[in-house]
Amino acid sequence: MRRIFPELKFIDENGFFKQLEKIVSEVMEAEESFMRDPIDVFAMEVGDIATSAITLLYIIENRTGIKAEDILAKVREKNDRRGYGRKTGGRQVS
Numbered sequence: 001m002r003r004i005f006p007e008l009k010f011i012d013e014n015g016f017f018k019q020l021e022k023i024v025s026e027v028m029e030a031e032e033s034f035m036r037d038p039i040d041v042f043a044m045e046v047g048d049i050a051t052s053a054i055t056l057l058y059i060i061e062n063r064t065g066i067k068a069e070d071i072l073a074k075v076r077e078k079n080d081r082r083g084y085g086r087k088t089g090g091r092q093v094s
Contacts, residue, residue, distance in 0.1 A: 008051070008055050010022070010059075011055060012062070014055075014059060016056070016060070016063075019055060022055075023052045023053055026049045029048070030042065030049055033045040054068065057071055
């Protein structure tokens with residue numbers, strides 16, 4: 001199955017908690033960027049958050065066998081049930 005992001009070296013190097021700390025660090029960087037940088041720089045920081053979070057899903061996959069894509073599909077389904085999808089013409093778009 002095609003991965004959303006390529007596997008990064010941290011998948012083998014970081015454990016759950018270390019990668020979670022990385023996500024927190026990236027959120028803090030994005031917060032600082034939001035206050036001082038142009039929107040495109042801030043958007044890249046948000047991309048770093050997404051990459052770090054996906055990396056944690058791949059770390060979980062590598063250590064437990066729980067597929068990252070399966071988890072993301074379950075999250076999409078959960079959010080659809082909660083009505084978080086955009087509505088267009090009475091139809092939800094995910």
